[in-house]
Amino acid sequence: MNIVVCVKQVPEVSDADLEINRKGSDIDREDLEFEINEWDNYAVEEAVRLKEAHGGHVTVITLGDEDCEDVLRQSLAMGADEAILIDEDGFEMSDAAGIAKGLHGVVKDLSFDILLTGVQSSDNSWGQVGLILAELLGLPYASLVVGIEMGDGKATVFRELESDTQEKVELPLPAAMTVQTGINTPRYVSILGIKKVRKIKIKETDADELNLSEDEIGAEGSCVTSRKLVIPSIGGAAEMLTGSLDDICNKAAQIIQDKGGLV
Amino acid sequence: MIPFRVSYWHIQPVWIFYLLAIATLTVLGLGIAIHVSVWRKGIKRQSVSFSLKDIFKVIKEGILGTRIFKGDVAAGTMHGLIIWGFLILFVGTLALSADYWMFPFLHGSFYLLYSFCLELAGLMLITGLIWALIRRYVQRVPRLERRFEDLLVPVWLLAVAISGYLAEGSRLGAQSPEWAGWSFVGYGLSHLWSGQKEAMSAYPWFWWLHALLSMGFIAYIPFSKLFHILAAPVSIYLENQPLQIIPVESREEEVFSYREAIFFDACTRCGRCVEVCPSAGAGEPFTPRDFIAWAKQGLLTDYHLLNSVDRFKNWMEQRGTENGQFDASKIWHCTTCRACLEVCPVYVATPDAIRSARSKVVEQGTEMPDLLARSLKNVYKYHNPWEATKKKRAKWASDLDIPNLTKEADGNRLCYFVGCTTSMELRAQALAQSFVKILNHAEVPFGTLGKKEPCCGDIARRAGEDGLFEMKMEDCSDLFQSCGIQDVVTSSPHCFHTFRNEYPPYMTLREPDEQVSFRVRHYTEVLAELLGKGSLKFENSLGLKVTYHDPCYLGRYNRIFDAPREVIRAIPGVKLLEMTHHRENSLCCGGGGDRMWQEEMDGDPKMSEIRMQEAAATGADVVITACPLCLIMLEDALKTSGLENKLRIMDLNELVAMALELK
Structure with missing residues (x-):
């Protein structure tokens, strides 16, 4: 069984003080660390687990600059067999459809049973690439997947719904799915693991090779245009406490008590 | 008549005995081969060098049993009786073979002495075995398990010894030699038979029983815990x-x-x-x-x-x-x-x-504890397990004007390697701030690596993530080399241990121009040295009772027990009370071995709480320690075990800074 996983490199922002660049087009990426998009990491793990259980071949694809090789190497270390990097030149300012077109250029020529992406990316959070890609390929599609069971020519898929409920759906193969976090526990990738896949060659391609013209991708080919990133102004209900640690704690305790939180 | 003994006296046919002996040795050999083949599967067989000192160590600690006596005299004596009884009898049997096959020497008064010694050895063995059984099954010493093997081994050996005495007794009964009294146990047993004839009919049975039990025992050695006879000396x-x-x-x-x-x-x-x-x-x-x-x-x-x-x-x-x-x-x-x-x-x-x-x-990768996996990723990405950006590493020192050795290389300055936890963790930062004040007070020229200080790799090493450890070791070594660092002092016994004991063997694997050597000390050693030089003068009496908690990686791993105690004792009005477990017997706070960076898997009470209860029992006002991890773990335990009003926990630096009235 062959599986294709589309992954993305994103900035790691959990502990960073984010700033928006002067043009307002993006966050200031200098001094940031980068990592694989959390959802995509679950997707790669799921693909490797399916391969371990049923045999087959896992291909990971990303669209980005050459630094994104790290994300591909990590996926290879997790157990993927092959990696393809689509150069981001020409894709700048693309909307989700533009990115999906790029991925489609590669995926359409691959033979596979399951196509996985994360539900969304942690940086742009459109949550559209997987869906558009499925549409371009004409594949049955399930979103928010938290469980996959393989059957004969079909897959039984569990989708996460509200309040701990799940929907069980059946898809004929090949099919596309977007993976929700929590579907598994992604494995740890050791430094030795990454060193071991150092020699695997990563295939590279670009918009030209994929016959994508300027009016299909990039700013021109996009229906949605990002105008500006902003940091929302601090609302009235928020109060920043200042002072020493003890002062802050006392004030916080007082507020909680006043609001009826501490009895 | 000259005393002597006839081998295989009235034992027929002897060839059966030899056949059985060959079978026994074959099984023994096969058993040993199984173990050795497993040993040989171990990672990279390194060459083992000859060391006379270590051979003496084997004799002293293993065969003389000094290490078994340590901490448990009863067990040591019991084991001594068994091993010495067994060895003397074993050598005695070898001597008998030599006497029979090579050159006869067991006759006359030497034979009598030989008989007497073997008689004693048998008694030692039996006493030791019965004692062992009593310890395990009557006294039920808590640390001992009671598996089938634990019963089988001593009972079998006991049967070997007793059947040997009975064979001897029946032989003496049948022969009644005039020197029989030298074999005093066998002689006593010879009276079990009413006459020579009765003894003679019993004798071959006991002889064969003893032979079979002995050979069976020898063949059993490699398939039981008895194999320690061979493996323990190695x-x-x-x-x-x-x-x-x-x-x-x-x-x-x-x-x-x-x-x-x-x-x-x-x-x-x-x-x-x-x-x-x-x-x-x-x-x-x-x-x-x-x-x-x-x-x-x-x-x-x-x-x-x-x-x-x-x-x-x-x-x-x-x-x-x-x-x-x-x-x-x-x-x-x-x-x-x-x-x-x-x-x-x-x-x-x-x-x-x-x-x-x-x-x-x-x-x-699939069975890793989640939090530890995350901490290791942090070490890789952020160069610390605390997921803190570089800016935060130097924040603890923002009010202290400390020279940055990455900016102004100065090999003569002491490099204070603060460590990840001491830099980032709020409670532990006080350790560093106090130490810096002490160094300034003693006018020691020093500096830090500021926000460029890497992780030493200890966390990766303890987790078995050696690829990451090697990476961090390279980061540190390269930075030390480029900044010309020669003399390092650490806050944490963990960084200290890693630099001192884990880096040097790796250095030989690097290119000659990349090999870095530097002196590394833990801060307790530096404080003791400053004290010795007279740079730390305590004037005020503190009036405190304190107890000292030995960090594992300072004490047991690096044998630094005295330096911190010297410093504590030098402070006027400070009385040092020792806990039940101190120095090499110290109890771990529960933060080592990467427990600090894992999900809680504590028992109830936690290790740290057990330690704090022990500290409280000394009647001390303050627990002193010398490790950021101990400081954090014990401080937490103080709160969770309700001892907050009775005890305080301080780092040794904090105590010294307090005694010097440094603000």
Whole structure:
């Protein structure tokens, strides 16, 4: 069984003080660390687990600059067999459809049973690439997947719904799915693991090779245009406490008590 | 008539005996081959160097048994009686063969002395064995297990000894030589038979019984804990042999090193490690003994000579799962505190073996504890386990004007290596701030690496993530080299241990121009040195009762017990009270071995709470420690065990700064 996983490199922002660049087009990426998009990491793990259980071949694809090789190497270390990097030149300012077109250029020529992406990316959070890609390929599609069971020519898929409920759906193969976090526990990738896949060659391609013209991708080919990133102004209900640690704690305790939180 | 003894007196046919002896030796040989082939499967067989000193060590600690006496005189005496009784009888039997086959020398008064000694040895053996049975089954010494093997071994050996006496007694009864009294036990037993004829008819039966039991026992040795007779001396010999370092990329599939495989075979499950293990003591599902048994079973299942036979392999695997109260998930409990190694009579290095087992889990990746996996990713990405950006590393010192050695290289300045936890963790930062004030007060020229200070790699090393450790070691070494750093002092005993003991063997693997050597000390040594030089003068009396908690990686690992105590005692009005467990017997706070960066898997009470209860029992006002991890763990335990109003916890630097009235 062959599986294709589309992954993305994103900035790691959990502990960073984010700033928006002067043009307002993006966050200031200098001094940031980068990592694989959390959802995509679950997707790669799921693909490797399916391969371990049923045999087959896992291909990971990303669209980005050459630094994104790290994300591909990590996926290879997790157990993927092959990696393809689509150069981001020409894709700048693309909307989700533009990115999906790029991925489609590669995926359409691959033979596979399951196509996985994360539900969304942690940086742009459109949550559209997987869906558009499925549409371009004409594949049955399930979103928010938290469980996959393989059957004969079909897959039984569990989708996460509200309040701990799940929907069980059946898809004929090949099919596309977007993976929700929590579907598994992604494995740890050791430094030795990454060193071991150092020699695997990563295939590279670009918009030209994929016959994508300027009016299909990039700013021109996009229906949605990002105008500006902003940091929302601090609302009235928020109060920043200042002072020493003890002062802050006392004030916080007082507020909680006043609001009826501490009895 | 000259006293002597006829070999095989009235024993027919003798060839059956020789046939059985050959069969016994074949089984013994096969058994040893099974063990040795497993040893040989261990990672990279390094050359073992000859050391006369270590041979003496084997004789002193193993055969004379000094290490078995240590801490348990009863066990030492019991074991001494058995081993010496056994050895004398064994040598006696060899002498008999030599007498028969090569040159007769057992006659006359020498024979009488020989008989007398063997008689005594038999009594020693029997006394030792009965004592062993009493300890295990009547006294029920808590650390001892009661498996079938534990009963079989002493009972069998007892049967060997008693049947030997009976064979001798019946022979003496049948022969009634005038010198029979020298074999005083056998002579006493010879009266069991009413006459020479009766004794004569019983004699061959006992002779054959004794022969069969003895040979069976010898054949059983490699298949039981008796194998320690052979493995323990090797294990004791290997203890001081330097560990060979294998870079992570040259590693083979095997999990354990050959010396670890030998250590496992040397283990007799005596349980001394269980008594001192802080994790076991806190009721956690871990003991070094269970781990060793599990690891040993795993090695045998993987590499047994007979593994090509499927049915045998299945049987071994079955046995492994039946004995399995222990599984790989429990290896993360070990705090690597080294208390087990301190008391192990045969030096089974559990912390090293734990690291090996962890390495396997890390490389597989699927069974890693989540939080630890995240901490290791942080070490890789942020160069610290606390997920803090570089800016935050130097924040603790923002009010202190400390020279930055990465900006102004100055090899003459002492490099204060603050460490990740001391830099980032709020409570531990006080350690660093106090130490800096003391260094300034004593006018010591020093600096730090500021926000460029890397992680020393200790966390990765303890987790068995050696690829990451090597990476961090390279980061540190390169930075030290480029900044010309020669003299390092650390806050943490963990960084100290890593620099002092883990870096040097790796350096020989680097290119000559990349090899870095530097002096490293823990801050307690620097404080003791400043005290000795007269740079620290305490004027005011503090009027405090304190107790000192020995950090594992400072004390047990690096034998620094006195430096911190000297400093404490030098402060006027400070009375040092010792806890029940101190110096090499200190109890771990529970933060070592990467427990600090894992999910809570504590028992109730926690290790740290047990430690604080012990500290409170001394009647001290303050617990002093010398490690940021101990400081954090014990401070937490103070709150959770309700001792907040009775005790305070301070780092030694804080105490010294207080005594010097540094603001």
